[in-house]
Amino acid sequence: MSLERALGELLLSLFKPKELVYFLQDGPEGDDVVGALPSSLPGAALAREAVQALIRRGRLDDAFFDRLVEERSGREDDIQAARRLWILDTTSKQAEERVVEAGKKAVESGAQVESQISSAIVELESAIGRTIAQSQRAKRIALGAVFASLLVVAVAVAMLSGVDSIRSELKQLRGAVAEQASGAQKLLDQLEEVKQIAVASSRLADSALEAPEETVLESRRVSQPALFQQETEDRPRMAGKLWPIGKTLRVRFLGGSSEQHDQVEPWAREWLDYANLNLDFSDAPGAEIRIAFDAADGSWSYVGTDALVVPERSATMNLGFLEKGNVLHNFGHVLGLIHEHQSPNADIHWNEKAVLEDLQGPPNFWDAGTVNRNVLTPHDPDRYAGYREFDPDSVMMYAFPSSWTRDNRGFEGDATELSDSDRQFARRLYPGLN
Ligand SMILES: [Zn+2]
Numbered sequence: 001m002s003l004e005r006a007l008g009e010l011l012l013s014l015f016k017p018k019e020l021v022y023f024l025q026d027g028p029e030g031d032d033v034v035g036a037l038p039s040s041l042p043g044a045a046l047a048r049e050a051v052q053a054l055i056r057r058g059r060l061d062d063a064f065f066d067r068l069v070e071e072r073s074g075r076e077d078d079i080q081a082a083r084r085l086w087i088l089d090t091t092s093k094q095a096e097e098r099v100v101e102a103g104k105k106a107v108e109s110g111a112q113v114e115s116q117i118s119s120a121i122v123e124l125e126s127a128i129g130r131t132i133a134q135s136q137r138a139k140r141i142a143l144g145a146v147f148a149s150l151l152v153v154a155v156a157v158a159m160l161s162g163v164d165s166i167r168s169e170l171k172q173l174r175g176a177v178a179e180q181a182s183g184a185q186k187l188l189d190q191l192e193e194v195k196q197i198a199v200a201s202s203r204l205a206d207s208a209l210e211a212p213e214e215t216v217l218e219s220r221r222v223s224q225p226a227l228f229q230q231e232t233e234d235r236p237r238m239a240g241k242l243w244p245i246g247k248t249l250r251v252r253f254l255g256g257s258s259e260q261h262d263q264v265e266p267w268a269r270e271w272l273d274y275a276n277l278n279l280d281f282s283d284a285p286g287a288e289i290r291i292a293f294d295a296a297d298g299s300w301s302y303v304g305t306d307a308l309v310v311p312e313r314s315a316t317m318n319l320g321f322l323e324k325g326n327v328l329h330n331f332g333h334v335l336g337l338i339h340e341h342q343s344p345n346a347d348i349h350w351n352e353k354a355v356l357e358d359l360q361g362p363p364n365f366w367d368a369g370t371v372n373r374n375v376l377t378p379h380d381p382d383r384y385a386g387y388r389e390f391d392p393d394s395v396m397m398y399a400f401p402s403s404w405t406r407d408n409r410g411f412e413g414d415a416t417e418l419s420d421s422d423r424q425f426a427r428r429l430y431p432g433l434n
Pocket of ligand 1: 300
């Protein structure tokens with residue numbers, strides 16, 4: 001049972017409802033308490049509500065209980081019992097409130113302590129951090145000092161070894177120069193390739209001169225039937241351009257120094273160790289072979305007996321430059337040999353596109369027909385039946401860049417000595433020597 005209900009039952013046992021209202025009104029500010037009561041209540045509810053209104057307004061105090069004793073003095077023991085109950089309850093409530101309050105304070109102070117602890121931890125950490133930072137700073141300062149002293153040492157060393165550093169700079173420079181030189185070498189290599197093409201091209205330009213119009217030649221040959229009497233079945237026909245076996249060819253120089261003349265003869269005579277022919281360097285007026293030394297005209301020669309159709313005042317050979325290989329090559333033409341790259345047996349897989357591109361450009365500017373005639377088309381296998389096996393080492397072979405062949409095969413060419421095949425072939429064309 002609650003305290004309010006117990007007090008309410010006490011009030012009902014002391015008063016009839018109407019009496020209770022009068023009693024309440026009779027107390028200090030009693031109208032106010034009565035006014036707070038709901039109208040028309042049953043007696044039991046009225047007493048409980050009255051107690052609650054008194055409690056709310058703070059009227060349930062000692063004066064209230066004294067007034068009750070005064071009004072109903074016959075029931076003083078009951079009233080005093082209720083009074084003690086009320087005091088006890090109030091005290092316990094106050095004690096409880098104090099405990100709650102103390103608890104709250106304890107919690108608050110706990111939080112404060114906690115917060116104090118964490119702030120202490122923060123401070124501690126920060127202090128530790130400062131300590132670490134300071135120690136790092138101290139370390140940096142120490143390292144700085146070491147570096148500074150090292151720098152001093154380095155400067156001293158640098159001053160002392162100035163010569164060495166200059167030396168090493170020179171070494172680096174030398175390295176850079178070497179690098180540039182290697183670049184230059186690459187350029188030179190490329191230039192060499194270009195030069196090869198140019199040389200091959202310019203020499204090929206001469207080859208056009210080595211092959212006069214066949215029709216003209218044929219008509220001339222009719223008037224010189226004696227030249228072709230010695231053809232035999234064993235001897236390759238060589239398009240009818242071979243000299244009679246054992247014939248002496250007279251050679252005349254058209255210009256040139258005696259020094260140049262002296263160079264030509266021994267080189268030319270090397271063929272005569274294998275070919276049954278004679279060369280007579282006597283400057284005879286009717287010489288079959290007439291050699292000019294026009295440096296601006298390249299090197300070329302008519303082939304074999306084609307020389308006979310050239311007017312007597314004109315050269316049948318020009319040596320634009322003097323080298324052994326060059327002289328051997330052109331006297332090979334004198335014997336009747338053709339360019340090895342156009343031999344009917346030539347084993348060259350031309351990259352026709354590349355050859356055409358290079359020769360249609362500078363320095364030749366040939367049209368496609370000329371390129372075909374001088375390079376790409378081999379000589380007629382019937383007219384040159386029995387021609388030797390292809391010999392890239394022959395003095396009759398030019399140098400060709402690898403870019404001119406489909407199998408990327410370059411030809412060194414420009415031999416400076418007769419090849420074995422050159423010697424054997426000379427024996428076959430002009431047999432009779434030991
Ligand atoms: Zn030639």
